[in-house]
Amino acid sequence: MGNCLVSPSSRVENAHITQHASYPSKGTSKTNLSSVPSTLRTYSTPSTLTMPSYTERTSNESLPTPRTEGEILSSSNLKAFTFNDLKNATRNFRLDSLLGEGGFGYVYKGWIDEQSLTASRPGAGMVVAVKKLKQEGFQGHKEWLTEVNYLGQLHHPNLVKLIGYCSEGDNRLLAYEFMSKGSLENHLFRRGAQPLPWATRIKVAIGAARGLSFLHDAESQVIYRDVKASNILLDSEFNAKLSDFGLAKAGPTGDRTHVSTQVMGTHGYAAPEYIATGRLSAKADVYSFGVVLLELLSGRRALDKTRVGIEQSLADWAKPYLGDKRKIYRIMDSRLEGRYPKKGAQGVATLALQCICREAKLRPRMSAVLAMLEQLHDPKNTAVVQPQTDRWKASSTIPRSPIKHHNSPRRLTTGRSSLPSYQRSPWVH
Ligand SMILES: Nc1ncnc2c1ncn2[C@@H]1O[C@H](COP(=O)(O)OP(=O)(O)OP(=O)(O)O)[C@@H](O)[C@H]1O
Numbered sequence: 001m002g003n004c005l006v007s008p009s010s011r012v013e014n015a016h017i018t019q020h021a022s023y024p025s026k027g028t029s030k031t032n033l034s035s036v037p038s039t040l041r042t043y044s045t046p047s048t049l050t051m052p053s054y055t056e057r058t059s060n061e062s063l064p065t066p067r068t069e070g071e072i073l074s075s076s077n078l079k080a081f082t083f084n085d086l087k088n089a090t091r092n093f094r095l096d097s098l099l100g101e102g103g104f105g106y107v108y109k110g111w112i113d114e115q116s117l118t119a120s121r122p123g124a125g126m127v128v129a130v131k132k133l134k135q136e137g138f139q140g141h142k143e144w145l146t147e148v149n150y151l152g153q154l155h156h157p158n159l160v161k162l163i164g165y166c167s168e169g170d171n172r173l174l175a176y177e178f179m180s181k182g183s184l185e186n187h188l189f190r191r192g193a194q195p196l197p198w199a200t201r202i203k204v205a206i207g208a209a210r211g212l213s214f215l216h217d218a219e220s221q222v223i224y225r226d227v228k229a230s231n232i233l234l235d236s237e238f239n240a241k242l243s244d245f246g247l248a249k250a251g252p253t254g255d256r257t258h259v260s261t262q263v264m265g266t267h268g269y270a271a272p273e274y275i276a277t278g279r280l281s282a283k284a285d286v287y288s289f290g291v292v293l294l295e296l297l298s299g300r301r302a303l304d305k306t307r308v309g310i311e312q313s314l315a316d317w318a319k320p321y322l323g324d325k326r327k328i329y330r331i332m333d334s335r336l337e338g339r340y341p342k343k344g345a346q347g348v349a350t351l352a353l354q355c356i357c358r359e360a361k362l363r364p365r366m367s368a369v370l371a372m373l374e375q376l377h378d379p380k381n382t383a384v385v386q387p388q389t390d391r392w393k394a395s396s397t398i399p400r401s402p403i404k405h406h407n408s409p410r411r412l413t414t415g416r417s418s419l420p421s422y423q424r425s426p427w428v429h
């Protein structure tokens, strides 16, 4: 822990990363970095389009088997939609069906018949979110296929459900279950959003931690590689689900501690050792999750270019306050107006500090993070203590930085588990 406190965290700007502006519209917000965390993407074309396959079925399978695109698409239980199916389901991708925009493309709300999975009238049948790839070229297709590969096989209440896909000509689309409360990013940072109460923040953190633990502890480990507030989606009861598996990667096998790979991810969330070396382990996800915990505590973005100096990086700015219980109130989200249990906040801050430790080995495993969060969520630890002293009151009067609600157009709207805690969850579906 001492190490975690004294080491300055490295900045992504120093890393040997290519920032690529290949997404025309969201690409603008990603590369000008006004306040949006930018996605670090390096592009090089792998020689083959094969993907590791994952199964949760048996206990002895360890090495992922490379699969071809044809195998991935034909073996999944996903619906193969025609372009017309999804066009009709979203009423021709109408602007008023638009839910948001990401690096991959635009996301639309649509309706399909539950039985036949064909397009249905708006308001009738099942609501879906349809993501339409806007970027042409290999990288977009690769991420689309990676997502189909993983989400076609991995099923868990804290992973978003992929219903089907479309591959027709140059069109690449994905249809997911609709998450009515949108992304965590929307709730934490969108102008005018109701502040999330403390208990909901912990609930969301537990849901995301449960999804990550499931991936890390799967028979063949999966490293998610894109943990961030915008990829944590929320259903009507604020159950959190991880979405966007386009960057997911098979974890190391045998005695290996890491896999070497292109550096992909998002500024502000990516682990320093991964940025510096391209060596990826599940502990990189733990680091990013720690940054999300900081966002939940502080209501500040992982990276905010509108701030000055060290305050631009949430991890760098918050670190000195996290281990000192007399100082934690200084980083707490003023929108909570002091309505959070002091011990609970200290516990989350300590956990976040461990997760963002520079030394990857010293970071806890996600299963330990989950256990800790569950403990903090225990009713006897969640009683909200109304601020009584002046110092705690001060948390609601700390000037909140102008949030830096950036103007990204995407913000238009809002198996078998190997985890022992899975069945204990009070909010598993
Ligand atoms: N299944 C879904 N249900 C409801 N809304 C969704 C769903 N998937 C995505 N969205 C909405 O669409 C927005 C864009 O999502 P998308 O994953 O494309 O981009 P992002 O995560 O914001 O950015 P990036 O491409 O950098 O990961 C999300 O923030 C969310 O509001």
Ligand SMILES: [Mg+2]
Binding pocket: 102, 230, 231, 243, 244
């Ligand atoms: Mg996303």
